[in-house]
Amino acid sequence: MIRVTVWNEYRHEKVNERVAQVYPNGIHNAIADFLKKDDRFKVRTATLDEPENGLSDQVLDETDVLVWWGHKAHEEVLDSVAAKVQSRVQEGMGFIVLHSSHMSKPFRLLMGTTCTxxxxxxxxxxxxxxxxxxxxxxxxxxxxxxxxxxxxxxEYFDIPKPDDNIFISWFSGGEVFRSGCVWTRGNGRIFYFKPGHETFPIYYDQTIQKIICNAVEWCAPVMYRKLDCVNVSPIEPIEIIEC
Amino acid sequence: MIRVTVWNEYRHEKVNERVAQVYPNGIHNAIADFLKKDDRFKVRTATLDEPENGLSDQVLDETDVLVWWGHKAHEEVLDSVAAKVQSRVQEGMGFIVLHSSHMSKPFRLLMGTTCTxxxxxxxxxxxxxxxxxxxxxxxxxxxxxxxxxxxxxxEYFDIPKPDDNIFISWFSGGEVFRSGCVWTRGNGRIFYFKPGHETFPIYYDQTIQKIICNAVEWCAPVMYRKLDCVNVSPIEPIEIIEC
Amino acid sequence: MIRVTVWNEYRHEKVNERVAQVYPNGIHNAIADFLKKDDRFKVRTATLDEPENGLSDQVLDETDVLVWWGHKAHEEVLDSVAAKVQSRVQEGMGFIVLHSSHMSKPFRLLMGTTCTxxxxxxxxxxxxxxxxxxxxxxxxxxxxxxxxxxxxxxEYFDIPKPDDNIFISWFSGGEVFRSGCVWTRGNGRIFYFKPGHETFPIYYDQTIQKIICNAVEWCAPVMYRKLDCVNVSPIEPIEIIEC
Amino acid sequence: MIRVTVWNEYRHEKVNERVAQVYPNGIHNAIADFLKKDDRFKVRTATLDEPENGLSDQVLDETDVLVWWGHKAHEEVLDSVAAKVQSRVQEGMGFIVLHSSHMSKPFRLLMGTTCTxxxxxxxxxxxxxxxxxxxxxxxxxxxxxxxxxxxxxxEYFDIPKPDDNIFISWFSGGEVFRSGCVWTRGNGRIFYFKPGHETFPIYYDQTIQKIICNAVEWCAPVMYRKLDCVNVSPIEPIEIIEC
Incomplete structure (x- = not known):
């Protein structure tokens, strides 16, 4: 079973009636609901206003893939939590970054670009x-x-060259966009997926649901491994060095 | 003329006699010396213990390519300076990262990995x-x-997949290493180059000097452009939208 | 001076009146005309119905960048000529592949995919x-x-993952396309550029002309080197082998 | 069950006593033997001197992953068979290319480089x-x-930039080599793996066997799809075009 945590800022839903109508239990629960129907996954949720933004060490220890939704409160995510998410991805946790989360702290930390x-x-x-x-x-x-x-x-979407560009979007207004992209950072796999919105009911679309389910499976860690420690002390030579 | 700033932590040279013997004027001046002989370049230096770590807005305004050497005092670089270097690279400044600078703050910010x-x-x-x-x-x-x-x-060197892997090193002790790698972040080009050390006189080697000169030319910005602003306000459609 | 050869199938122009009206001297000459105005380039043309398809060893010896236009007679290009173009690119010649030339023999040989x-x-x-x-x-x-x-x-455009995707096209009919892509094969640089047509006057467009000029400069060889020979005989070890 | 066909030139084993001692039933059978122990796989073999080089349409229809060993008789593989292997890979068949098969016809057709x-x-x-x-x-x-x-x-190994570089080899004589590389061509996945030899008993090594088993699973097709036909006729617009 892949252990999935769906994280949501969960602010719009409380203050904006239209958002509340579309996602009465929050976007996180709309996403969790369709993930729960898939017996490959064990699903929980977490939100910004919980202690430690809902992402304590224990929750992260029990998370194989983290799905992230943020929009208007990116800056309120604790720096310590963003750094922890970055480390977890480096160690192997999968990370699915939805829609406006392109400007979220952990995604930007992992990309190193402005992500604008x-x-x-x-x-x-x-x-x-x-x-x-x-x-x-x-x-x-x-x-x-x-x-x-x-x-x-x-476009221009300011991201590092993706390992794979999965989708390109066409818009009736005349633009294009690299709307599905993957990267690896350390042991962790990352999928940025553009679709989603707080008032358009995108996450009820069955194709969108299938893609997110596929992505959870693909992002699930092959292995966990701390990478920080290898730098601490020198290693012994394998071959005899003559100099 | 490409305007180059060579940044050095400049600590070893002051406290360790062997380092001072190899690089009596500091590693930054050893590097600046050979760059100055190349009439494509206008060269200055900057060091950690200067105000703002030697990298004021004015200095950065006048820098096309920043060469970075750090080793034992990575954590003493101001967060604000590291963030400014990251932004400048995103806007177009070239960035050459030497040897132990793989663990420097600005390189890690740009990579998003542990860089161990x-x-x-x-x-x-x-x-x-x-x-x-x-x-x-x-x-x-x-x-x-x-x-x-x-x-x-x-290896394992924990970096994002490079846009190009330029050099692979063989060591007599039995290891290999991706010792020259390039990436683009926003408008800026980055070259990580492994050779260098505070006591081995690597930067006096003519091949090393030629490669660093080549890299300065290659990293020089094609253009400068702020990327942060495009995200602020919505854009008008190009095509008429009917919906 | 970069020596450019513009190759054209040159068939449509002879049999189709509308094509002849748009390109009275052939597409090759329309392209050669704007390249000749750029004093970085020395330009010649070659066409399918000349001996050896216009691409004798001597012509290729004097070509740094080959621009290719083909459409309805791909199969009439001699296999030996297609193989020679492939070899020249491997050795360092630049190769600019325009529009319907995605199905040309030398491009398909270099890509290894169907290019459909x-x-x-x-x-x-x-x-x-x-x-x-x-x-x-x-x-x-x-x-x-x-x-x-x-x-x-x-899309789907069946090409190997490009080293860089330069342009993405939006079409009013609803499609998208990776309309500018680059690859390296051996020492040679390749640019596929979608725009162009035998009746739409695309090659008179100034932006198109600027891009093709930029591409000629970018594709120009850094060096020439035969790669076929290194495989022939074993090499001596650099280090002493004890086994 | 993944259907694997192990192809071998099978010439050395018949004429060279030392080779026959190491691989008495041919390299193909040595490889097939360890693959057969893995119940994910259904394994057959094919060799150069069989009709159609052992790779009839029926055999290829029943092959999900083709493992290839060739060395001294690359040129004797029929052009038609090499072209068919290329097409099958484009349509989805996995392709594992061992050791000296870097110079085999189908690998070179898929790469477009000299592969020297x-x-x-x-x-x-x-x-x-x-x-x-x-x-x-x-x-x-x-x-x-x-x-x-x-x-x-x-090195220099003349291959297109791999999608992923899996292994880098260190040799006691002083060289390095990108000894494991993957590419996608059309729907098909390709793994080049350097280890192997006709007299060194590499394919009895358990680590080598594990890697080849892993690779068979990874190369197995996600789907089959002919790509040649999409180019034949024009498609209807999805959106209404006004012009």
Whole structure:
């Protein structure tokens, strides 16, 4: 069983009626709900306003893949928590970064770039083209799929060159976007996936759900290993050195 | 003219007699000296114990490529200075990271990984194989070159997949190492180059000097551009959206 | 001076009146004309129906960068000529592959994939987004540029993962396409660039011309080197082997 | 069950007594033997001197992963068979390319480069460093492993930039080599693995066997899909085009 923790800022839902209508139990629970139907996964949630932002050492010890949703309160995430998430990914934890979480602290720490992009909220159509048809994340997804009403995210998207570019989005307003990208950092696998919004009901879409399920499986750690310690002391030579 | 700033921690040279013998004016001046002989470059130096670690906004405004040497005082670099170096690279400044600077704050901020590795100081032989023979950084370098006495750095080196792996080192003690690697972060180009040490006189080696000169030219910015601002406000659609 | 040879199938222009109106002297001469205005380049042309398809050893000996246009007669290119172009690229010659030349023999030999794609000729709008703003090929090109009437090329484009994806195209009909991509094969640099057509006057567009000029400079060989010979005989060990 | 076909040139074993002593039933059977012990796999063999080089359409129809060993008779493989192997890989078949098969026809067709390298047969020690510790191919393999007596393969190895560099070898004679590399071509995954030889008993080594088993599982096709046909006819627009 892959142990998944779905993290949500969980602020919009409390203050904005329209958001609350779309996600009455919070985006985290909408995501957790479809993950729970998949018997490969054991799912819990965590939110910003819990102690330690809901991500104590114990929770992280029991997390194989962390799904992250943030939007308007990125700066309120504790620096210590962001650093801990970064370390956990380096040690092997999978990390799925949704939509506006491109500006979240842990994602930016892992990327090293500004992660900025262009955006527009006009409710336009988005068509996601699958340009990695044999990647495990696109299993069961065809050549493309559509979202009728979305927020536009456009290039230039300031990210390091992805290990694989999985999806490219077309928007009716005229832009394109690398809307699905993967990287490895240390032992950990990272998937950034653009779709999602606090008022468009994207996470109820079955194709989106299938992709996130695929991604959880793909991001699950092959192994855990602390990398910080190897630097501490010198190692003995394997061969005899003559000099 | 490419404006180069050579930054040095400049601590060893003051406290360790052997280091002072090898680099009497500091490693920064040894590097600046050979760069100054190249009329493509205008060279200055900066050190840790100067105000703002020698890297005021004015100095950075006048820097196209920053060469970094740090070893025992990484943690003393101001967080604000490390963050500023990261931003400047994102905006276009070239960044050459030498030897033990793999653990420096700005390099780790740009990589997002632990940047740890294995090491041993036994004065063994290192042979650097050129596996990117057409990369501008290896112009004039043959199939390989040797350093008689070096500190060993070995794999696993915890870095993001490099855009190009330029050199792979062979060590007589039995290890290998990706000893020259490049990445792009935002508009800026980064070159990590393993050779160098505070007591082995590596920076007097003519092949090493040629590679660093090549790298300065290659890292020089194509353009400068702030990337932080594009995220602030939404953009207008190019096409008419019907929905 | 970079020596450029512009190769053209040169068939459409002779049999189709509309093509002849757009490119009265052939596409090769339209491309050669703007390249000749750039004093970095020395330009010649070659066409399919010349002896050895216009690409004798002497012509290739005097070619630093080969620009290729083919469409309806890919199969008539001699296998020996295609193999020679592949070898020359491996040894260092730059290779710029335009539009329908994605199905040309030498490009397919260098890629190893089918190089197939989706297409439609509806004269729709194409907008090319610059996703590598610091790559030398995009020097002087802004965030995007447009072509009012083009043939659509769409994903999935069956190519090896590019070393860099330079442009992504948006089409009004709903597709996206990786319309500018670079690879290295041996010592040689390759740029595939989608724009171009036999009846749309794409090669008179100034942005297109600037990009092709940039690409010629970028593809110019750093060095020439035969790679075939190193495999012939064993090499002596550098270190003493004890076994 | 993954259906594996192990292909061998099978010539050395018939004419060279030392080879016959090490691999009395041929290298193909030595490899097939350890694969057969793994109940994930259904294994068959094929050899050069069988009709159609042992690779009829029916055999290929029943092959998910093809393991290839060739050395002295690369040129005797039928061009039609090499082309068929290339097509099958493009459609999804996995392809594991062992040792001297770097010069085999199908591998070179898929790479597009010369695939040349330096070599020496001195029976020296090789140490393979695992630089992709979380790749499925290195599951259960530690930081490094050793082969006491091997043929040396050294850089420059003329291959396209690998999607992942899995192993780097150290040789006691002084060279390094990218001894494990993966690429995707179309739907198919390719693993080049350097170890192996006709007189050194490399394929009896348990670490080598584990890596090849891991690689068979990793290379197994996610899906099959012909890519040649999509290019034949134009496609209809998804969006309404106004022009």
């Amino acid at each position: 992009l262009k955006w527009r909220k006009a409710g336009e159509k988005e068509r996601l083209w699958n340009i990695s048809p044999t990647h495990p994340i696109t299993k069961g997804i065809g050549d493309y799929f559509e979202l009728e009403h979305t927020e536009m995210y456009g | 590795l294995k090491w041993r100081k036994a004065g063994e032989k290192e042979r650097l194989w050129n596996i990117s023979p057409t990369h501008p950084i290896t112009k004039g370098i043959g199939d390989y070159f040797e350093l008689e006495h070096t500190e060993m750095y070995g | 794609l989706k297409w439609r000729k509806a004269g729709e709008k194409e907008r090319l987004w610059n996703i590598s703003p610091t790559h030398p090929i995009t020097k002087g090109i802004g965030d995007y540029f447009e072509l009012e009437h083009t043939e659509m090329y769409g | 390298l330096k070599w020496r047969k001195a029976g020296e020690k090789e140490r393979l460093w695992n630089i992709s510790p979380t790749h499925p191919i290195t599951k259960g393999i530690g930081d490094y492993f050793e082969l006491e007596h091997t043929e040396m393969y050294g």
